[in-house]
Amino acid sequence: MTAVQVAEKARSAGIRLVRFLYCDNDGVIRGKCSGIADLETRLERGIGLTLAMQAFTMLDHLAPYEGMGPVGEIRLVPDPSTFVIAPYAPHTGAVLVDMVTLEGQPYPADGRDFLKRMVARAAGERDLHMLAAFEPEWTLSTRADGVYQPLDESGCFTSTGMNTAAGVIDEIVEALEAQGMEVEQYYPELGWGQQELSIKHAPALAAADRHIHYKETVRGIALRHGLFALFAPKPWVDQAGNGCHLHFSGWSKDGTANRFYDQTQAYGLSTLARQFMAGLLDHLPALVALTCASVNSYRRLQPQTWASAYRVWGPDNREGALRVASPTRSREAQSANVELKASDSSSNPYLALGGVIAAGLDGIERGLELPPPATTDPHLLSDDERRMIHADRLPQSLEEAVGNLRRDQVLIDALGDRLAGSYMAVKEADIAAFASEDQAFELRQHAYKF
Ligand code: GLU
Numbered sequence: 001m002t003a004v005q006v007a008e009k010a011r012s013a014g015i016r017l018v019r020f021l022y023c024d025n026d027g028v029i030r031g032k033c034s035g036i037a038d039l040e041t042r043l044e045r046g047i048g049l050t051l052a053m054q055a056f057t058m059l060d061h062l063a064p065y066e067g068m069g070p071v072g073e074i075r076l077v078p079d080p081s082t083f084v085i086a087p088y089a090p091h092t093g094a095v096l097v098d099m100v101t102l103e104g105q106p107y108p109a110d111g112r113d114f115l116k117r118m119v120a121r122a123a124g125e126r127d128l129h130m131l132a133a134f135e136p137e138w139t140l141s142t143r144a145d146g147v148y149q150p151l152d153e154s155g156c157f158t159s160t161g162m163n164t165a166a167g168v169i170d171e172i173v174e175a176l177e178a179q180g181m182e183v184e185q186y187y188p189e190l191g192w193g194q195q196e197l198s199i200k201h202a203p204a205l206a207a208a209d210r211h212i213h214y215k216e217t218v219r220g221i222a223l224r225h226g227l228f229a230l231f232a233p234k235p236w237v238d239q240a241g242n243g244c245h246l247h248f249s250g251w252s253k254d255g256t257a258n259r260f261y262d263q264t265q266a267y268g269l270s271t272l273a274r275q276f277m278a279g280l281l282d283h284l285p286a287l288v289a290l291t292c293a294s295v296n297s298y299r300r301l302q303p304q305t306w307a308s309a310y311r312v313w314g315p316d317n318r319e320g321a322l323r324v325a326s327p328t329r330s331r332e333a334q335s336a337n338v339e340l341k342a343s344d345s346s347s348n349p350y351l352a353l354g355g356v357i358a359a360g361l362d363g364i365e366r367g368l369e370l371p372p373p374a375t376t377d378p379h380l381l382s383d384d385e386r387r388m389i390h391a392d393r394l395p396q397s398l399e400e401a402v403g404n405l406r407r408d409q410v411l412i413d414a415l416g417d418r419l420a421g422s423y424m425a426v427k428e429a430d431i432a433a434f435a436s437e438d439q440a441f442e443l444r445q446h447a448y449k450f
């Protein structure tokens, strides 16, 4: 769609405001709205934004980072292909934006541009066309006196849980499908009030875009039911965490061959897939700074919570950071994919997926080999057994993860200095801010941010 077509569509749908949305370095979705009168111009030229915003934290503090202060502007320029009529707010449209310099160049601290660059690299260097799906868990809750409470105490996969949430889930499904997001599965998850509703995979950039529209939709519809959809990794310490598992596979350009699949090899994994996965495992101690991106993330990454606490891979192993999903019978090639479990919704999806691709490409480049698979819960193994499958614990704090990222030159080079530098400055500001506060403050501040 062109800008003119988007504006026409918005007008004929009676839209009054169009949200120009982006996800910032700290995983918060922010934006500005355009009125309808001069929408075409803003769609083409963008809306101005202070360039300090990529140094802004989830607590609305400005992290100290050179060149990101009160002086200077960028433009939020919509990608018209991402325009939707937002069913969760009156007379509203939503479009996702690129951050662009005043000279019309990609802003070097833009996360969406980073993912575009990684997608292009995978295609250009390896003829790998990445498909991905973000698979979020979230918790429906009420709020009274500023305190969030789970919607119900229903159990995992229970029909009683389906009934409690049926009204709001029905409206969410309708709203997602109205925006072209095809719902795959839905069920109440283990935690009280916890839900999992997955949408179909898409080319990598579209998958990250959809994850933004998805969160906007889920949160917006829930609110119309007087409910709060919490995407925090661990809203309550005594309840299951909310993962956002990241599924991916690499395809031929024409989309006919899943290049991660080889029926002649163990677990149907092609050599390319194994090298890609080995790259991920190699970089994982740093990569989690992008995929498990908040202080709260590390409350979730605990052993024996099915969230993944160890740097291992395994076939259908839900305690492994990388799970090779068993393919669907007679649709093996179409369905074969790998899942990163060490991933949650406090991350910026563009950075998380871009980081996954950068790490995977490095594995291919270096021809890395996978260690033996974890075929059982790695937490139950002896130290010797864990050593045999290289099962290190994942970082246990954001501080440890960001420290690893600082030393991971492959990921830093892929991100580029401005993006990597501002990202780490923001995370370090969060680490310092939460270190001087208690657990209740951390839980409350993370609950409804992402
Ligand atoms: N809630 C678990 C997590 O934090 C995932 C449970 C599952 O779907 O296997 O990742």
Ligand code: MG
Pocket (backbone or CB within 6 Å): 137, 189, 196
């Ligand atoms: Mg789940």
